[in-house]
Amino acid sequence: MDQLDELYTALRETGYRLTPQRMMILDVIRHRTGHITAEQIHSAVVDTYPYLDISTVYRTLELLKDLHLISETKLGGGVTQYEYKVGKKPHHHLVCRKCGETISLGVQVLQPVEHLLLEEYGFQVDFDHLAIFGRCAHCL
Amino acid sequence: MDQLDELYTALRETGYRLTPQRMMILDVIRHRTGHITAEQIHSAVVDTYPYLDISTVYRTLELLKDLHLISETKLGGGVTQYEYKVGKKPHHHLVCRKCGETISLGVQVLQPVEHLLLEEYGFQVDFDHLAIFGRCAHCL
DNA sequence: CTTATAATTGCAATCAATTGCGATAAGCCA
DNA sequence: TGGCTTATCGCAATTGATTGCAATTATAAG
Ligand SMILES: [Mn+2]
Ligand SMILES: [Mn+2]
Ligand SMILES: [Zn+2]
Ligand SMILES: [Zn+2]
Numbered sequence: 001m002d003q004l005d006e007l008y009t010a011l012r013e014t015g016y017r018l019t020p021q022r023m024m025i026l027d028v029i030r031h032r033t034g035h036i037t038a039e040q041i042h043s044a045v046v047d048t049y050p051y052l053d054i055s056t057v058y059r060t061l062e063l064l065k066d067l068h069l070i071s072e073t074k075l076g077g078g079v080t081q082y083e084y085k086v087g088k089k090p091h092h093h094l095v096c097r098k099c100g101e102t103i104s105l106g107v108q109v110l111q112p113v114e115h116l117l118l119e120e121y122g123f124q125v126d127f128d129h130l131a132i133f134g135r136c137a138h139c140l
Numbered sequence: 141m142d143q144l145d146e147l148y149t150a151l152r153e154t155g156y157r158l159t160p161q162r163m164m165i166l167d168v169i170r171h172r173t174g175h176i177t178a179e180q181i182h183s184a185v186v187d188t189y190p191y192l193d194i195s196t197v198y199r200t201l202e203l204l205k206d207l208h209l210i211s212e213t214k215l216g217g218g219v220t221q222y223e224y225k226v227g228k229k230p231h232h233h234l235v236c237r238k239c240g241e242t243i244s245l246g247v248q249v250l251q252p253v254e255h256l257l258l259e260e261y262g263f264q265v266d267f268d269h270l271a272i273f274g275r276c277a278h279c280l
Numbered sequence: 281c282t283t284a285t286a287a288t289t290g291c292a293a294t295c296a297a298t299t300g301c302g303a304t305a306a307g308c309c310a
Numbered sequence: 311t312g313g314c315t316t317a318t319c320g321c322a323a324t325t326g327a328t329t330g331c332a333a334t335t336a337t338a339a340g
Binding site for chain 1: 286290291297298
Binding site: 094096097103105109110112113116117120121122123124125126132133134135136137140 | 234236237243245249250252253256257260261262263264265266272273274275276277280
């Protein structure tokens with residue numbers, strides 16, 4: 001089963017439909033290594049399909065999040081970043097408020113907290129591709 | 141020294157000015173126990189001073205954050221919440237993605253992570269009145 | 281293949297928040 | 311007190327993102 005079938009199946013299972021817009025949008029996200037913004041996705045697709053509206057991009061991003069195919073994070077700078085997740089190592093980011101540098105962080109760093117909150121409060125936290133703000137070593 | 145003198149001094153030390161708008165805005169925030177939105181602050185002040193613009197509210201909130209008098213947090217629902225900090229116990233919030241319930245959380249829960257990130261990465265995180273999203277015990 | 285149904289789209293309007301700019305006024309000094 | 315400097319304000323425009331709605335179209339049924 002290739003990537004298109006994979007998307008098609010994932011969508012059909014939950015009553016969604018496979019549309020050209022969704023294929024094109026996912027395709028752009030998948031071909032990017034690292035983060036991408038809604039505006040960048042839109043302008044990439046518009047090159048070949050000029051009628052795509054930015055609202056369709058946002059609605060599709062919402063859908064792809066629900067299907068756990070992408071993550072969404074605000075890394076500062078006022079624009080939200082999206083990233084393709086399938087087959088990649090889950091991670092968070094440290095973001096320096098002064099110089100803007102971002103450092104990748106393995107998910108294990110926050111796992112003790114996740115367990116503690118589940119034990120103490122019965123609360124199942126939802127830590128996925130977090131942005132943790134502060135001062136980097138260089139800026140301290 | 142009363143609260144007004146306190147604000148005046150804090151402002152003057154850093155070259156800022158004490159204006160009626162800033163006094164009125166801080167006053168509204170101070171009299172609220174718990175969270176308040178920019179729109180609520182604006183509409184409260186406008187009752188007595190109709191010319192206040194919402195942009196002045198946002199600019200003042202930015203300033204009060206820099207002076208560490210208030211905290212800012214997105215608790216979900218698309219509107220940012222502000223809270224007066226002085227003399228209150230610092231805390232975070234657990235926010236349930238399903239039912240919307242928010243639970244207060246002592247800051248000590250995240251301190252091990254803060255220390256770890258400082259040790260391992262030399263990164264000084266900036267954890268202040270965080271919103272931690274997930275599922276509450278009742279919704280699991 | 282044709283038709284029916286309902287999910288999805290494009291578009292325009294809207295929302296929360298931010299920014300540029302000329303007018304105003306707070307703080308400082310004579 | 312009165313004038314100077316420049317921080318701050320109100321206003322309008324803009325930004326990133328969301329929403330309501332009528333038109334379109336992906337899918338299922340005949
Ligand atoms: Mn990432
Ligand atoms: Mn709080
Ligand atoms: Zn830095
Ligand atoms: Zn809940």
